[in-house]
Amino acid sequence: CKEIESEGTNTDTEEQSFPVPKPFNTHIEELKLDVLLQKADHLRVNESGKMESFELLCDHKEKFRDEIEFMWRFARAYGDMCELSTNAEEKKHYANIGKTLGERAITRAPLNGYCHLWYAVLCGCVSEFEGLQNKINYGHHFKEHLEVAIRLLPEEPFLYYLKGRYCYTISKLSWIEKKMAATLFGKIPSSTVQEALYNFLKAEELQPGFSLSNYMHLAKCYVDLGESQDAWKFCNLALLLPVVTKEVSLNSDNEHWCLRSTLQGCQFITEKTCVGKSTPLLLC
Structure with missing residues (x-):
């Protein structure tokens, strides 16, 4: 999955690519958005499913990258890859890309609770690689967006x-x-x-x-x-x-x-x- 390019210029987080094995998508099947989103959600039951979900979203990013429901799921998928990776540089890479995607999502859809939820989670991921001052700063962002998400999604246990x-x-x-x-x-x-x-x-x-x-x-x-x-x-x-x-x-x-x-x-x-x-x- 190639990295998402920023609007205008590349960010430092996108300079180095960490390829993910693709045992799943030797043939790319074009899916409608609703079918794609449902499949991406249902795959996330275990580690291999999360990897497959990530690759599935990568394969459709050019077509659906501006769709809000796709955007927050793609940010979530980068969070999954950060969680699954055992390499510190890879984890940092996935976290930073996911946070960038999350920022775009909440800018585009400030009243979508899932955008705020996964942006908060990605702030947490990025904070793992920061010093104390930046950890505290990301902690502030985490709390702020988590509270917004709870107001918008009061029945979400996560x-x-x-x-x-x-x-x-x-x-x-x-x-x-x-x-x-x-x-x-x-x-x-x-x-x-x-x-x-x-x-x-x-x-x-x-x-x-x-x-x-x-x-x-x-x-x-x-x-x-x-x-x-x-x-x-x-x-x-x-x-x-x-x-x-x-x-x-x-x-x-x-x-x-x-x-x-x-x-x-x-x-x-x-x-x-x-x-x-x-x-x-x-x-x-």
């Missing part, structure tokens, strides 16, 4: 999961991080574990069993609040979910071991795994 992640991260900021944020934006960002918990519970209310990662973060919140029985309950619920759910694919044990260690401190020890993959977010 948004509350993301807000929960944001609130949880902010609640854990160090003094120096809060001080720098205050210098940049005139006030210290604040949130609590209770606020994070509310948002994770809201995601679960809107779609029970939304994701294993949401259950895991519910457990972490309850551990922090000293409510070990609820933490144990959600850890067990996580074990019942498939490896991949709606938006969050899971392939890392790191957060599980952190959670398990905390549960052990509360005298709740499990020999099973409770795996969670974090969505790229700011300040993490």
Whole structure:
């Protein structure tokens, strides 16, 4: 998939191309927009499906690049590729291109909640490669566009999961991080574990069993609040979910071991795994 060119000039993010293997599209089938969008959505159930969805959108970008519903999905697909890549330069490349696409989408359709949602996510992806000051700056953008998306899409559980992640991260900021944020934006960002918990519970209310990662973060919140029985309950619920759910694919044990260690401190020890993959977010 060739990189998207900026209107007028190329950006630094587009100078180097990272080709993706194309085992799927040896023959390009021309699809109508509604069929293309439906197929791209349905493919995103696992890693290979996300790659295929990305290539499918690449194959149709010249025809549909100005269609809003195509634009935000293409930005989302670059976020998927950033998530799937194991190479730091590739991840940065995909994140920057996706953010550029997301910026165009919200400029063209400021009242489309999905444009704001995926622009926020791509800001989180880009923040992973920035220093503290830029991380905080992207964190501000993330929060701003996430709140717009929630106003426009109040029934979308993924948004509350993301807000929960944001609130949880902010609640854990160090003094120096809060001080720098205050210098940049005139006030210290604040949130609590209770606020994070509310948002994770809201995601679960809107779609029970939304994701294993949401259950895991519910457990972490309850551990922090000293409510070990609820933490144990959600850890067990996580074990019942498939490896991949709606938006969050899971392939890392790191957060599980952190959670398990905390549960052990509360005298709740499990020999099973409770795996969670974090969505790229700011300040993490």
